[in-house]
Amino acid sequence: MIIDDDILERACKDMIETILLCLRHATKGTIYRIGLLPRLQAIRVTSGIRSNSNGEIQWGLPETSDYNYPGKSWEEYKDKPGRPREAMAWCVEKGKSWTADDPPQDSRSVGLQLGNEPEDYNHMEPVLIKKSFVYGDQADYLEHPLDFRGNPIWRDCENVVVAVVKIHFRPGTLKRGDDSTRIIKKLSRILGTELLSVHVRETLSEAQKELARQRLQSCNVLAHDLRNTLIKLGFIFSAINAEISFLREQWESQIAIAVPEIENKHVILDRLNQLLAQCPPADSPPGLAKLCQTLLNEQHELAELALMPGIGEKWVSGKIQPKWRKLLMESTQWDSSREEINSLLGRLRKAVWLGTDEKLAGKVEHLPEDLRNIWPKIAYTDFTADKVALLEDILKFLDHPALDIPHKQQTKKVLTSLKALVEMIPEVEERANRIILSLKNGGAFDPAGFENNRGPGIDPSGPQPPIS
Secondary structure (H helix, E strand, O other): OOOOHHHHHHHHHHHHHHHHHHOOOEEEEEEEEEOOOOOOOEEEEEEEEEOOOOOOEEEEOOOOOOOOOOOEOHHHHOOOOOOOOOHHHHHHHHOOOEEEOOHHHOOOOHHHHHHOOOOOEEEEEEEEEEHHHHHHHHHHHOOOOEOOOOOEOOOOOOEEEEEEEEEEEOOOOOOOOOHHHHHHHHHHHHHHHHHHHHHHHHHHHHHHHHHHHHHHHHHHHHHHHHHHHHHHHOHHHHHHHHHHHHHHHHHHHHHHHHOOOOOOHHHHHHHHHHHHOOOOOOOOOOOHHHHHHHHHHHHHHHHHOOOOHHHHHHHHHHHHHHHHHHHHHHOOOOHHHHHHHHHHHHHHHHHOOHHHOHHHHHOOOOOOHHHHHHHHHHHOOOOOHHHOHHHHHHHHHHOOOOOOOOOHHHHHHHHHHHHHHHHHHHHHHHHHHHHHHHHHHOOOOOHHHHHOOOOOOOOOOOOOOOOO
């Protein structure tokens, strides 16, 4: 049975105290817990002894006993040829009481069998509970212990023994079947009912804890999977920004067509590449050639990428400029070009911003005014989740009859598909959050409530809980 040790001890003390109060000739009470099949471990829970001086009950396990923790298993106390027969074995196997009302003739007195020292007057009463109450649906499939003849005990019994009550009496005050034994039997049934009630409460509590644990685990797994899914869906924003970067590249091409004399980043990077192509002499410090190649690769990459201006400037300041500075410090190869290189790098940082210059946009006169006004606004926007409305503007922009760019229709199809996915993400996240919250609260998820923007236990006007 699932019973907390402290609760069990308190119930046993209440039982012993009641018996000792009702039966004034009773001197001591002990209760033994009988464990689950098939071991049927018998362990002394507590003892209460009436004090002769003031009648108060002294509690504890003061004497040495084979039934003190960890107690004795069925194999150790059952009837078996060659060892003393115990009253405990009779009570557990038969589910019946044993009364020692004639200690010198008690056939189950261990002291009498071992050393001709009879025990005092006592009565032992098993506490019975229905087998199905303790073992539930598993009752028919349990392993039953065997008696010394090899026969299973309790197989055809309706009840099982969960405890044994032993009450000691003053000499000559106990008779088999008298009121004392009937009172103990009655109270043992009450104890069985109480233990069963505690068992049910503890079982329910354990089940609730396990359910809560599984529910929390399910929430965590669901939240983890959702986070991973949303992270993977993050490619949508990268894909949209990639399409916008293509529009940015095309806009900068329009400026180059309209104002060919403007020095853009391609012109500057081409000149830097020409200067860098002058290989350093053989006596240059180790690693200089590798640094040159790395710098050359990064300049080619910057030329090919249509980065946002801020990112492009950081690229120049964080990658290209420091490497040039190191080359100029470690080699005299570019001494004659030092001033030009520094000037090129300064102009390069400004060149990455040319596409945002409104004056230059006004010179792109081969495009209609409305097109050249909206194009840079779209091209130099970093798309994020809070800018979903921008996609509609981009699609309208792509429908402009005067817009002539490569892969125009393909770009429109891609962005249309990505727009549908972007619009789906908040709904998926909100729905998952509501399901997770419903699981945590132990409620049922109401799809209709979701559609009406009414989640379980959530104020639709208030902030929604984050995935956690």
